[in-house]
Amino acid sequence: MGNRHQTIGIFGGTFDPIHFGHLRAILEVTEQLHLNETRLIPCKNPPHRIPPLATGEHRLNMLKIAIKHSPLSIDEQEMQRTGPSYSVDTLRKLKKEHPNDSLCMIIGVDAFLGLPSWHKWEELIQLANIVVMYRAGWDISETGTINTLLKKHVLNPQENIADFKCGKILQHKITSLNISASTIRTLIQEGHSPQFLLPDEVWEYIQEHGLYGYTKSHSRTQSTEIL
Ligand code: ATP
Numbered sequence: 416m417g418n419r420h421q422t423i424g425i426f427g428g429t430f431d432p433i434h435f436g437h438l439r440a441i442l443e444v445t446e447q448l449h450l451n452e453t454r455l456i457p458c459k460n461p462p463h464r465i466p467p468l469a470t471g472e473h474r475l476n477m478l479k480i481a482i483k484h485s486p487l488s489i490d491e492q493e494m495q496r497t498g499p500s501y502s503v504d505t506l507r508k509l510k511k512e513h514p515n516d517s518l519c520m521i522i523g524v525d526a527f528l529g530l531p532s533w534h535k536w537e538e539l540i541q542l543a544n545i546v547v548m549y550r551a552g553w554d555i556s557e558t559g560t561i562n563t564l565l566k567k568h569v570l571n572p573q574e575n576i577a578d579f580k581c582g583k584i585l586q587h588k589i590t591s592l593n594i595s596a597s598t599i600r601t602l603i604q605e606g607h608s609p610q611f612l613l614p615d616e617v618w619e620y621i622q623e624h625g626l627y628g629y630t631k632s633h634s635r636t637q638s639t640e641i642l
Contacts, residue, residue: 422517422577424453425509425543427493427502429596430474431467432621433481434613436594440548443589444521445486448546448576453521454490455482462499462534468600469626480616503535506542510581517577518543524553524586531560540568544576544583550591603627 426441433455445453455478459471467474471494478489492508493500502520509518520543522530527547530536539545545568547555555561570576570583599609604627610618622629 420515420517420580421451421513422449422519423509423513424448424450424519424521424546425456425490425506426453426521427456427458427505429461429464429467430455430457430478431469431596432474432477432599432613432617432626434594434596434599434617436592438481438485438487438614439592440523440589441487441521442485444546444548444587448519448585448587450519452488453486454488456490456493456505458500459493459496460498460500462501463529463532473620473624473626477617477620480620481614483616499534501534503533503538503542506539510542515580517580519546519576520544521546521548523548524550524555528553528555528561530564540564540582540584543581544570544579544585546576547584547586549586549588552591555586600627603629 424441424445426437428437430437441453441455444450457471457474457478461467469477475489475491475494482489493505496504506518506520520539522545524547527545530539533539555565565584568582568584570579570585574583576583576585594612599612602609603621608618621627622631
């Protein structure tokens with residue numbers, strides 16, 4: 416008989432820069448849901464937010480460095496497209512390439528709450544399952560549209576998400592690491608170190624390329640002041 420279908424995790428973001436909040440969360444989901452593979456998809460032109468500070472090339476290079484020794488992989492399709500990077504286009508392409516596989520779009524609860532503002536958002540659940548990474552402090556039960564969507568598509572406890580190609584929503588609790596890329600950018604901009612919030616090699620890359628306003632003289636001035 417044919418091959419058993421695969422369960423593929425898809426994790427999109429601007430990754431400006433990638434940090435341990437993303438990495439730890441996505442590794443836990445990959446292991447705990449027994450995903451066969453998980454692809455990180457860096458977004459080229461985010462439709463909902465101000466453009467990323469670092470170029471697509473730098474963000475992609477940082478991702479490559481960060482996932483080097485992990486079971487995660489990178490899908491560069493959004494980097495290669497022009498125009499706004501819509502998730503619906505990404506999922507349509509993946510669906511075409513993997514018609515028999517279970518696709519699981521993994522998103523943080525903050526992103527999930529904003530789903531109704533995404534381009535053609537109602538089509539997303541027809542193309543993939545959605546795994547919502549749950550973090551302390553977020554409550555999705557109150558909100559109208561999202562609540563309706565959840566009720567309609569929630570995965571029952573006796574069901575396994577891998578058995579569904581699309582159409583199911585699972586809330587999955589992860590270790591909560593309160594790290595955001597914006598905090599890291601602000602730290603660097605203000606001359607502080609973001610060390611231990613992201614992989615050392617990514618921090619080295621940022622320094623080497625002077626990203627997020629990092630300058631050598633800035634940090635030297637500061638250490639002289641301390642001395
Ligand atoms: P920014 O601070 O610039 O908004 P971010 O750190 O939230 O960036 P994004 O690239 O915008 O990172 O987020 C990509 C995905 O990662 C989203 O689904 C978001 O919910 C999730 N995410 C971001 N930070 C964390 C974290 N600390 N733990 C778990 N998930 C996270």
